[in-house]
């Protein structure tokens with residue numbers, strides 16, 4: 001479902017530049033549950049943004065579900081992302097003027113699917129927010145906002161879900177419930193999950209761990225459960 | 226340094242209201258390292274915002290460093306906060322157009338202290354960001370932004386530091402380094418620390434754990450280290 005070949009990412013910084021990814025090559029099979037681990041600043045978010053069609057690589061090849069991604073226009077990248085990828089941002093990125101339910105419904109509409117209130121409601125119930133459907137993001141706690149962002153990514157039943165620190169603001173009970181939900185989607189629909197995380201709970205529930213350090217892959221462990 | 230008596234917090238929600246805190250009473254001695262734990266949505270951020278003079282309680286008494294806080298004007302609350310409290314927000318709240326160094330320098334100026342570039346620089350070096358001084362928040366990773374927010378709270382050497390999930394976006398190495406820094410300030414200057422957290426690393430490093438559930442204190446354990 002995903003193939004990366006010598007992916008490099010440079011950020012302009014005044015006269016010089018920051019080399020966030022130094023040549024990352026990786027192949028992911030459909031249905032994998034894969035976590036990227038590594039210190040703060042090691043390149044996890046940068047890599048997930050490129051794989052999730054949110055940002056372009058500076059060099060190298062990115063192939064998503066058989067389609068070459070590097071070099072696409074911003075409009076094509078956006079269409080590909082809305083149809084094929086469910087994304088949970090590290091900073092949630094919820095729309096402030098919309099309620100939790102409206103935020104989730106919007107994801108269905110942007111993904112080219114008919115808005116379906118019952119389906120959006122069920123996605124929020126699945127993450128434990130049945131009582132907070134009509135709240136706006138600033139009326140929710142940090143962990144509740146994160147769970148809205150997760151429901152929004154999962155409601156489209158995408159083939160590929162990318163989640164950047166999905167349990168960072170959750171207690172272990174809510175964290176485990178979210179991971180159970182993701183494993184269920186993985187087993188029932190064969191969805192592929194790519195996480196970034198510092199959380200040992202997440203690392204104990206995936207079947208592959210790729211470790212990054214200073215923009216390079218330093219380990220790649222398959223784990224049997 | 227802090228005394229809460231039957232603190233209640235209600236949020237207006239259409240026709241009804243949400244009862245986020247249902248009557249919380251608590252006394253904190255100077256120099257304590259105290260963590261609030263509890264499920265997502267249990268009231269941790271609401272409590273820290275009231276203690277940190279960012280929000281007003283609906284009922285009850287809040288006394289900070291001998292001064293009654295409830296009923297103060299927004300201007301007086303702001304002055305009290307800038308002088309006495311260092312605050313690390315769950316969502317960082319960095320100023321996007323300022324660099325990491327400028328964000329930290331601003332905290333000194335707002336706290337009524339002379340801007341001191343060397344002191345601001347040292348605070349960023351202490352959290353491992355010596356190479357990122359001149360970056361703006363959108364040029365930093367999630368964990369790096371969180372460490373700027375921590376440096377900004379600590380640079381004023383406040384009597385009371387309030388940190389809402391200070392290690393949520395950090396790997397264990399950076400997390401431990403931040404906690405070591407806070408313990409050092411606690412032991413050398415007698416600063417009081419109030420955290421909220423889901424992180425067992427933090428819970429293993431404090432000397433008191435107060436557990437919240439649905440807006441009430443359900444446990445209060447002193448732990449000797």
Ligand SMILES: Nc1ncnc2c1ncn2[C@@H]1O[C@H](COP(=O)(O)OP(=O)(O)OP(=O)(O)O)[C@@H](O)[C@H]1O
Pocket residue numbers: 132138139140141142143144169170171236237238243244245263264265266267268269270271272315
């Ligand atoms: N502005 C608001 N309007 C209505 N309800 C609110 C508002 N802010 C918070 N709440 C509610 O108050 C309760 C407590 O929220 P709080 O942010 O204190 O939780 P928390 O313990 O910090 O959770 P987390 O671990 O998810 O950050 C939650 O149920 C939340 O939905």
Ligand SMILES: Nc1ncnc2c1ncn2[C@@H]1O[C@H](COP(=O)(O)OP(=O)(O)OP(=O)(O)O)[C@@H](O)[C@H]1O
Pocket residue numbers: 011012013018019020038039040041042043044045046047090357363364365366367368369394395396
């Ligand atoms: N827009 C940018 N401009 C310059 N440098 C950047 C930019 N965005 C990220 N970086 C740098 O690229 C490196 C990788 O950042 P990235 O956000 O991918 O890290 P991360 O592994 O997700 O870290 P964390 O665990 O803290 O979220 C960091 O050193 C960061 O400072």
Ligand SMILES: [Mg+2]
Pocket residue numbers: 044045046090164366367368
């Ligand atoms: Mg990141």
Ligand SMILES: [Mg+2]
Pocket residue numbers: 141142143269270271315389421
């Ligand atoms: Mg909170």
